[in-house]
Amino acid sequence: MSAVVTHSAQTLVLNSSEPTLPLRRAVPVTSSSSSEGAAMLSRRILVLGATSGIAEACCRLWAERGETLYLVARNADKLASVAADLRTRGAAFVETAVADLDNTSAHPELLAHAINALGGLDIAFVSLGTLGEQPKAERNFNDAAQIIHTNFVAAASLLTWLGNYCAQRHAGTLAVLSSVAGDRGRKSNYVYGSAKAGLSAFLSGLRNRIDRDGVRIMTIKPGPVRTAMTQGMKGQEKFADVNKVAATIVKGIDRGGDILYVPGIWRLIMLVIRTVPERVFKKTNL
Ligand SMILES: NC(=O)c1ccc[n+]([C@@H]2O[C@H](COP(=O)([O-])OP(=O)(O)OC[C@H]3O[C@@H](n4cnc5c(N)ncnc54)[C@H](OP(=O)(O)O)[C@@H]3O)[C@@H](O)[C@H]2O)c1
Numbered sequence: 176m177s178a179v180v181t182h183s184a185q186t187l188v189l190n191s192s193e194p195t196l197p198l199r200r201a202v203p204v205t206s207s208s209s210s211e212g213a214a215m216l217s218r219r220i221l222v223l224g225a226t227s228g229i230a231e232a233c234c235r236l237w238a239e240r241g242e243t244l245y246l247v248a249r250n251a252d253k254l255a256s257v258a259a260d261l262r263t264r265g266a267a268f269v270e271t272a273v274a275d276l277d278n279t280s281a282h283p284e285l286l287a288h289a290i291n292a293l294g295g296l297d298i299a300f301v302s303l304g305t306l307g308e309q310p311k312a313e314r315n316f317n318d319a320a321q322i323i324h325t326n327f328v329a330a331a332s333l334l335t336w337l338g339n340y341c342a343q344r345h346a347g348t349l350a351v352l353s354s355v356a357g358d359r360g361r362k363s364n365y366v367y368g369s370a371k372a373g374l375s376a377f378l379s380g381l382r383n384r385i386d387r388d389g390v391r392i393m394t395i396k397p398g399p400v401r402t403a404m405t406q407g408m409k410g411q412e413k414f415a416d417v418n419k420v421a422a423t424i425v426k427g428i429d430r431g432g433d434i435l436y437v438p439g440i441w442r443l444i445m446l447v448i449r450t451v452p453e454r455v456f457k458k459t460n461l
Pocket residue numbers: 224225226227228229230248249250253274275276277278302303304305306325352353354355396397398399400401402403404405
């Protein structure tokens with residue numbers, strides 16, 4: 176399967192076997208923080224699930240640095256308002272596409288169009304996700320399948336196309352929001368958690384395959400964060416602040432690395448939780 180999209184006399188083929196053509200360079204911008212106003216390259220960032228609270232907070236930071244953004248989300252009104260805000264914050268370029276990312280057959284064409292519009296790709300930020308309702312998913316597998324599809328299947332599809340594109344160019348970073356919930360299945364959210372566990376394992380394998388081709392794969396594992404996803408949850412006021420989480424993620428992507436727990440304390444918490452023996456863990460109410 177391949178998608179060929181022509182944009183401004185350039186053609187991009189998103190296909191694992193066919194070669195792809197060189198695309199234009201990133202948009203040069205002048206950064207106010209750079210010495211003597213020297214022009215620097217604006218990174219080309221594709222955001223999949225751009226109306227997510229965490230993605231939007233990251234995009235605000237990227238816009239303030241003058242990055243070049245292509246935003247994909249399914250809610251047209253929310254997307255338009257996020258894009259308008261980012262333009263006022265200084266993004267070099269903001270383009271958008273409305274798409275339901277559950278529709279995996281549309282991914283190749285959508286991605287080809289986005290990458291052509293950006294003129295290449297430096298970072299893909301995959302932020303779509305749904306918590307769903309665990310009790311419903313226990314009663315009816317259709318609800319469970321929906322959670323698994325959005326969090327795992329749709330993300331795996333996007334990452335397959337993007338991974339192949341980046342590997343052919345020996346460049347690019349794929350930064351993906353998984354979750355600490357994927358580190359151990361718990362009765363309160365094991366359907367969501369298992370989809371995220373699958374996503375983390377997929378990313379680990381993809382990294383093992385294409386890191387040597389110069390593609391950076393970052394698995395981001397947030398603990399609970401105050402966003403629409405956790406709205407109304409007990410104890411939400413104690414969850415991490417989305418702007419602080421975004422600052423850590425943006426810095427983490429700059430620095431590079433394989434797995435980023437955010438806030439960092441979750442690395443230790445999950446280390447402890449993973450070591451609890453199953454015969455003890457099964458009796459807990461986490
Ligand atoms: N908040 C947390 O505590 C937390 C913790 C760990 C990991 N995460 C992960 O972080 C990511 C971002 O979550 P968030 O906290 O920012 O929550 P959020 O604000 O609810 O964001 C989730 C985003 O995914 C989008 N989405 C869901 N299904 C989609 C689809 N089929 N097509 C296109 N977009 C779709 C949603 O779009 P709509 O607005 O149209 O619904 C929404 O923008 C998710 O992957 C989540 O699992 C969150």
